[in-house]
Amino acid sequence: MPPSIHPVDLITALRQKHLTPAIVFLTSRRACDEAMESFDVADIVLPPARQEVIAAALDRVIANYPSVAEHPLIPTVRRIGVAAHHAGHLPSWKIAIEELMRQGCLDAVFATTTLAAGVDFPARTVVITQSSIRKARDFTDLTIGEVQQIAGRAGRRGKDQVGFAVITPSPYIDLGVLTKGLTGHPESIDSQFTITYPMVLNLLKAHPHEQIHAILAKSFAQFQLNQRAELLERKLDTLHVQMEPFGPRVCTDWITQWQTFDQARRQRPHRLQVKQQESPELTARFHFMTPGRVVGLTRGRGIVLRQYRSKGQRNPMISVLRPDGAVTECPAATVAEVFDRVFECDETSAFPWCSAASFDELHYQLTELPTRLPTLPIIVPKVSESLPDAIVQSLGDFPCPTCSSRPACQKDVAVASRLRQEQHRHTKSIQALRASLWHRFQERVEVLQTFGYLTPSAHLTDDGEWARLIRIDHSLLITELIRAEAFAGADPALLTGVMASIAHDDDRPGAFPRISTGLSSLLGQVRKLAESLSPYEDPPLLRADIAAVAERWIADPTLTWIGLCRLTTMAEGDIYRLLARTLEFLSQIHTLHATHPGLADSAAKAIALIRRGVLEELP
């Protein structure tokens, strides 16, 4: 059996069942292009009448967008009524195909799933061939929302009584993801609020520092953080009720009092039930072998799941999770090293001493540990004759041994201290949830103060006043470059090259034109600066080859679009997007005309030079 259906067979099957027009979502641009090639030799041509309709519709689009006429896919579109539509194409081509689809001329469009959200044309049928999608260089399963967004293109109001989502398998498919996506409820969405430098500058331009807290509190991020905080507050209320029986007794803070007393009491060697010499070193170390702790054993490492004392001998013992997933019981004395590494461990009272999720997580962590781990420095108390005395003495300070409340305290202390611990934990989390945005804002303020965009009283400096107009990614790098006068005397081509390399965030490799020495040395400077800024802002890719493409377009006004495309292996659509994004960056630079007339002028020249050929044609 073939791993997936042949595009020609697919179209034949869809036509036969009257399921056209269809949008076929494929994994990659390459897959779309290959599907197109497979129609070159296909004999499933449309009847002449339909071919004429397509030709006429194409002519109308070409009148508006001349670049469409040159497209190599035109013959396939005319003959067979199928087309490809993906990010590698020029916007004009995509507009043409969308228009043909809207007019109902085509039988199928092959598109990439990455663009499902940007495809604003429906069809009778969508064909789904994959269950995962490439995001940030890795494949992840489609969410329910995404599956429904894709399937939602099927069924045009007014043109179809029903729509069809057809799944056809490929080696990339997990049917479960798709059936869950089709039948499930879309996921909840979460705020992705971040605090950017331009945001800080613009907020502080318009509002005094003390009002910012209230403004940040209006974000959806804070709304959702509050929801979580409120949940914890309700838990806190419950804890409060549970704590009621444990209110003040003979001492107001009897829980702390008792804990300290209990500790002191336990440390008295003669109080140990079995008199047995345990080295003070072992006692000290045993103290740290708590659940989640990484320890070194004679053979390999493990993570402590619980600590206990053996029955009878009362030897200190631990249950340890080993890298092979086994849980073994070891005497604490056999532990060779106690490492300075503890993982969260959701303890339970029965084997395997923690929740299944915790167990999996710990097991995973254990296998991922680096080969070298710092050991925990453990101070072993010097046992001297005076210690028992000291303890006895300190015990003398406790009223507990003679206190009337002692039996009650002894009985309740375990529950009470656990509840109190939880209260502390929740209170801390609530504070963190309420204040985190403000803290992040403050961090940004401090950086901007260090760099001199803000005064110590958080007002905009002269530099801050213009820097707030640069509201794009990598704004700190750009404003620092301007302050360092990196662009002084730089011609439009150099400026464009640098901006392109900052704007471009794709690491797809390819072949590119050679870069000029001027741009190359300027980029070296930019790279150095970007690196020095990396603690404050993620550096852009700063690809020299990408800079060269943009530089060429500006440096040589006689270069045609086709000529530019020949210089590189980048897809047309990618070159277009690169230049359009560079244009956006340049227009931000252009807004600085009041403070940096020379630079703004250079940007304006660059903008005028970029806009030619297909870049001018566009809507």
Next chain:
Amino acid sequence: MTTDELERLLAQQPVAVLHRLARGRVHRHFRAGKRRLIELLLQHSSQNLAGLESDLQTLIIDRQGQSQLPPGATRTAHRVPSPPQKRSPNRGGEPETSEPAVSLTAWLEGLGVPPPQPFVPDPWQSEALAALDDTDVVVSVPTGSGKTYVAVEAARRAMEDNRTVIYTSPLKALSNTKFTEFSKIFGSDKVGILTGDRQENGQAPLLIMTTEILRNLLYDAASGEIDVRLDTLGLVILDESQYIADPERGVVWEETIIFCPSQAKLLLLSASIGNPQDIADWLTSIRPTASRLVRHSKRTVPLRAGYLHPNGKLVPLFKTAAIPSGHPNHLHPETKRLFHEYEDETMPSGRSRR
């Protein structure tokens, strides 16, 4: 067992087994598809393929309902018992209904063009428009329901009131499409467009822009720049507003909504999302009036799901013609059979075994 054999054995397992194996081995394995999962499993266990293999054997035997371990796989220490798994004869774990599965003919029934009908707004469309007279509105409905109609009508009413309208979309391409569409509806003198690289008719009463541009306008206005368009602003329409959850750009939607002038109404148009009420509650908490949520999850044009086998055979995906909401496992028996066959015959890398 060689790596190849192991890979093949893995490929023959249902995904659930692979996920079970991945627990503790592969980080965030639930996000990986089958093929990727196998790759990750082999990669992460490259130091201990024997361990992976023996765990796999154990799971296979487990699934067959046998309790003994395979010979040779004796263990000294105890292993964690696998969590209890619901299991019933059909592998999805849902009770089979007794109704017979739908036939292909019945599944295809209704295919075709509906008779032309006069345009009547849907109740949810009228509801959204009426609510917009008094307050901000959040719309969350499936793709293809007709959100554009709400946007157009709302814009028309605001413009009749001599108010400026701003319409934003997340993508330049979509902005361009809407510019063409709205210019046809309202006349090209009434519609302008502002994107990062295009500015046309910037003083028109209906302005189309990307959300970033609107955010910038709002920042400029906040810092004292005078913009008459914002003084007369009556309505801000944020299309595809589920983009608020976009990791890179979502923050721009929040900034825009926070700084949207209070005299302007907000109309958020979104595809179906899980928590539209949260969005509406959030708006209520920061805007002058309590916002109104208009939502529904029923598709206007019913959707059917099918399965097309690589040999060209088309079968319904589910046992019912309609999509069985909440029952992902109600697969059509024929689909189940064909897909198992497919899984059995294709190697994880996509090469045919023959």
